[in-house]
Amino acid sequence: MYRQRWRAPKGSQSYVELASTSAGIPDFRSSGGLYNSKLPDLPPGMKADELFDTPEPKKTAKFKASGRFLAALRIFTKSVEPTAAHKLIAKLFDRGVLSRCITQNIDGIQTRDRKDMSCVVLELHGTNARLLCNKCNKPPNLNENTLDKNLQQYGEARCTDCRRNTWENRLRSLSPGYLIPDIVFNQDSREHELAGMSLDQMQEVDGQADILLVVGTSLATPGAAALVRSLARRVHQHGGGVLYVSGAPPSGSGWSRYIDMRLEMDIEEWANDMLSRLNEGQGSTERSCAKVSDILTRDGMGELTSW
Numbered sequence: 001m002y003r004q005r006w007r008a009p010k011g012s013q014s015y016v017e018l019a020s021t022s023a024g025i026p027d028f029r030s031s032g033g034l035y036n037s038k039l040p041d042l043p044p045g046m047k048a049d050e051l052f053d054t055p056e057p058k059k060t061a062k063f064k065a066s067g068r069f070l071a072a073l074r075i076f077t078k079s080v081e082p083t084a085a086h087k088l089i090a091k092l093f094d095r096g097v098l099s100r101c102i103t104q105n106i107d108g109i110q111t112r113d114r115k116d117m118s119c120v121v122l123e124l125h126g127t128n129a130r131l132l133c134n135k136c137n138k139p140p141n142l143n144e145n146t147l148d149k150n151l152q153q154y155g156e157a158r159c160t161d162c163r164r165n166t167w168e169n170r171l172r173s174l175s176p177g178y179l180i181p182d183i184v185f186n187q188d189s190r191e192h193e194l195a196g197m198s199l200d201q202m203q204e205v206d207g208q209a210d211i212l213l214v215v216g217t218s219l220a221t222p223g224a225a226a227l228v229r230s231l232a233r234r235v236h237q238h239g240g241g242v243l244y245v246s247g248a249p250p251s252g253s254g255w256s257r258y259i260d261m262r263l264e265m266d267i268e269e270w271a272n273d274m275l276s277r278l279n280e281g282q283g284s285t286e287r288s289c290a291k292v293s294d295i296l297t298r299d300g301m302g303e304l305t306s307w
Helices: 048-052 060-078 084-094 144-154 160-168 199-206 222-237 267-278 285-293
Strands: 101-103 121-123 126-133 179-183 211-215 241-246 261-264
Touching (some): 048 060, 060 179, 084 267, 199 222, 211 222, 222 241, 241 267
Parallel strands (some): 211 241
Antiparallel strands (some): 126 179
């Protein structure tokens, strides 16, 4: 199926969902993922998936275990190099053909060294790379490495802004807030906004794409699955197509109504192939992309979008 030719209209866009498991960062729901792992140093009776429950400082042991784990994950992520998939998304952005990258990852790798991409990268589950006070909602004014080491050891850290304001205003009865990762915890929801657009507005724009690329996700998360279905319907209404690239079939049934073509292969192998074709210097991005997968062959290809 990888070598099939798929004719599509001009003005092609693609959405790429980017996974980081190939970078050595475990996923959540697979058989070897975090939720199914026996992690050390958890309080008695606490399961791995509870590390992502809404933080409750009063539940001291659970709160500190989550803080230590997420700090350790943050420290590890800083040492991880971007994968071929990350580099592919960045290259498409640099060529001016990437209008959106929607990701379920919380590692922040895609924008870690590319802050200029923040305007097109929507992090559905937030990011563990950023800490915010749970009271004043401000980021910490502290050295990140020192803060993470302290969090990894003690499991909690107070907001210095809150502490300073408390003393300056003699509000000794008010305790400073806690620094919490800016992720969407299990019991939480979030109104997504990017570049001044709501999620509904983004779907209106992104649904006009000619190609929706869904890459490296099992679609096991209800919210992400619903978003893909919604975007796929919109893309189909505009005469576009949906390509799913992953090492395994998507979770659940009924995807044949939404996915036009499924490519089952290693994500890094696919991304490296894309990059090598784009780097061959054969002229335009349009011609290179068409040669890469043989499914994007067309008379002309306009802007690409990433999901």
